[in-house]
Amino acid sequence: xxxxxxxxxxxxxxxxxxxxxxxxxxxxxxxxxxxxxxxxxxxxxxxxxxxxxxxxxxxxxxxxxxxxxxxxxxxxxxxxxxxxxxxxxxxxxxxxxxxxxxxxxxxxxxxxxxxxxxxxxxxxxxxxxxxxxxxxxxxxxxxxxxxxxxxxxxxxxxxxxxxxxxxxxxxxxxxxxxxxxxxxxxxxxxxxxxxxxxxxxxxxxxxxxxxxxxxxxxxxxxxxxxxxxxxxxxxxxxxxxx
Amino acid sequence: xxxxxxxxxxxxxxxxxxxxxxxxxxxxxxxxxxxxxxxxxxxxxxxxxxxxxxxxxxxxxxxxxxxxxxxxxxxxxxxxxxxxxxxxxxxxxxxxxxxxxxxxxxxxxxxxxxxxxxxxxxxxxxxxxxxxxxxxxxxxxxxxxxxxxxxxxxxxxxxxxxxxxxxxxxxxxxxxxxxxxxxxxxxxxxxxxxxxxxxxxxxxxxxxxxxxxxxxxxxxxxxxxxxxxxxxxxxxxxxxxxxxxx
Numbered sequence: 374x375x376x377x378x379x380x381x382x383x384x385x386x387x388x389x390x391x392x393x394x395x396x397x398x399x400x401x402x403x404x405x406x407x408x409x410x411x412x413x414x415x416x417x418x419x420x421x422x423x424x425x426x427x428x429x430x431x432x433x434x435x436x437x438x439x440x441x442x443x444x445x446x447x448x449x450x451x452x453x454x455x456x457x458x459x460x461x462x463x464x465x466x467x468x469x470x471x472x473x474x475x476x477x478x479x480x481x482x483x484x485x486x487x488x489x490x491x492x493x494x495x496x497x498x499x500x501x502x503x504x505x506x507x508x509x510x511x512x513x514x515x516x517x518x519x520x521x522x523x524x525x526x527x528x529x530x531x532x533x534x535x536x537x538x539x540x541x542x543x544x545x546x547x548x549x550x551x552x553x554x555x556x557x558x559x560x561x562x563x564x565x566x567x568x569x570x571x572x573x574x575x576x577x578x579x580x581x582x583x584x585x586x587x588x589x590x591x592x593x594x595x596x597x598x599x600x601x602x603x604x605x606x607x608x609x610x611x612x613x614x615x
Numbered sequence: 616x617x618x619x620x621x622x623x624x625x626x627x628x629x630x631x632x633x634x635x636x637x638x639x640x641x642x643x644x645x646x647x648x649x650x651x652x653x654x655x656x657x658x659x660x661x662x663x664x665x666x667x668x669x670x671x672x673x674x675x676x677x678x679x680x681x682x683x684x685x686x687x688x689x690x691x692x693x694x695x696x697x698x699x700x701x702x703x704x705x706x707x708x709x710x711x712x713x714x715x716x717x718x719x720x721x722x723x724x725x726x727x728x729x730x731x732x733x734x735x736x737x738x739x740x741x742x743x744x745x746x747x748x749x750x751x752x753x754x755x756x757x758x759x760x761x762x763x764x765x766x767x768x769x770x771x772x773x774x775x776x777x778x779x780x781x782x783x784x785x786x787x788x789x790x791x792x793x794x795x796x797x798x799x800x801x802x803x804x805x806x807x808x809x810x811x812x813x814x815x816x817x818x819x820x821x822x823x824x825x826x827x828x829x830x831x832x833x834x835x836x837x838x839x840x841x842x843x844x845x846x847x848x849x850x851x852x853x854x855x856x857x858x859x860x861x
Contacts, residue, residue, distance in 0.1 A: 426701050427859040441705075448706040457861065459697035463629035472629070476622040476706045516702065 407570035452517035506533030640682030684775030691779030725772025
């Protein structure tokens with residue numbers, strides 16, 4: 374298996390504050406990788422640096438062997454849903470998706486397909502401001518799926534989903550991985566990640582773990598939650614910036 | 616690139632900002648023209664030359680420039696506000712490409728406003744002088760005034776987008792635009808005319824024949840406008856390529 378994502382010595386500082394420090398890990402092709410960490414642990418910052426939305430203070434991050442900005446047809450190969458990236462404000466979900474589809478040079482039928490895929494086919498005409506949090510998550514996922522990408526990068530996609538939605542998301546991500554796609558998904562919901570992920574990366578500003586779920590949990594002998602808290606240590610009050 | 620420009624074009628016209636700004640601009644222009652005529656006919660029993668009145672009624676439509684600038688600015692800053700700018704960058708094939716597409720789209724937006732204002736401005740002398748003894752007299756000066764008005768509307772849209780890219784925050788950007796339009800240019804022109812006439816707003820006034828004696832000649836005003844747009848583009852591009860996105 375080849376490395377789809379390669380992060381080496383990644384550090385991000387905002388003045389005196391260090392959001393991410395010397396983080397290195399890889400994501401292998403065809404795997405579902407759970408990116409775990411507390412609020413402010415640097416998960417989103419790491420993903421933003423990977424995508425070239427934020428400039429690293431030091432280190433490098435590549436997707437399919439290249440920095441995202443230099444990757445040919447990057448938008449068609451990588452689908453993204455990250456906290457803070459919103460819709461265009463174009464009104465309905467369908468209109469918003471059509472704008473992004475146009476940006477990608479895709480047809481309108483692809484919009485209908487992804488709306489169907491995320492379970493919003495009947496609600497595509499509705500205004501996005503009238504969507505529930507769960508529907509917005511599905512909409513963000515639809516945007517990420519538009520180009521039928523090889524790699525999906527999802528930041529807290531289960532936030533706001535109800536139990537049915539969480540199960541649907543797990544099954545969707547697993548099915549995408551079964552098709553040979555790679556999924557890098559950050560989450561707070563440890564039990565969910567344990568069920569869907571092949572590999573785990575744990576961040577708490579620095580890298581605490583990168584490897585398989587099986588190794589981390591000793592083939593199920595120890596819970597992911599227990600191992601997570603062992604690795605990140607006790608919660609301390611600190612400035613969160615990630 | 617064509618798809619990217621088309622997508623940026625759709626973003627500009629999405630939402631209600633454009634027609635609100637356009638309606639406000641039309642209202643302001645109508646009120647300005649009506650006010651001018653009322654003053655003109657009230658001040659003297661024999662009003663000015665109808666050729667001058669015709670050109671002044673056409674010139675009154677320069678205020679659409681502000682609407683075009685606001686619409687372009689809102690289209691840009693809205694993306695920074697809702698975070699869509701990050702997706703735009705991710706899907707567009709690079710920040711430089713996206714910036715170029717945005718500037719092309721806002722230039723087109725400015726052209727739409729310019730065409731609309733051009734039609735209304737050209738019709739306004741006949742509308743406002745209807746039922747009066749005077750007939751509109753269209754001259755070469757009126758034509759140049761109309762073209763000047765249309766040009767500054769296009770330039771205004773590009774300038775609004777550039778300010779939006781530089782400032783990123785919608786309210787701050789709009790306040791900056793309004794303050795610079797209503798206070799800075801005019802104030803500097805009164806206090807330091809040599810500097811004031813070099814501001815973008817006073818250079819625009821030269822192009823649509825604003826009538827102030829301290830203004831630049833039209834060729835020099837065009838050079839100054841080009842310099843402002845070039846400087847704004849370089850600054851916006853530099854910041855857009857380097858700064859982290861929200």
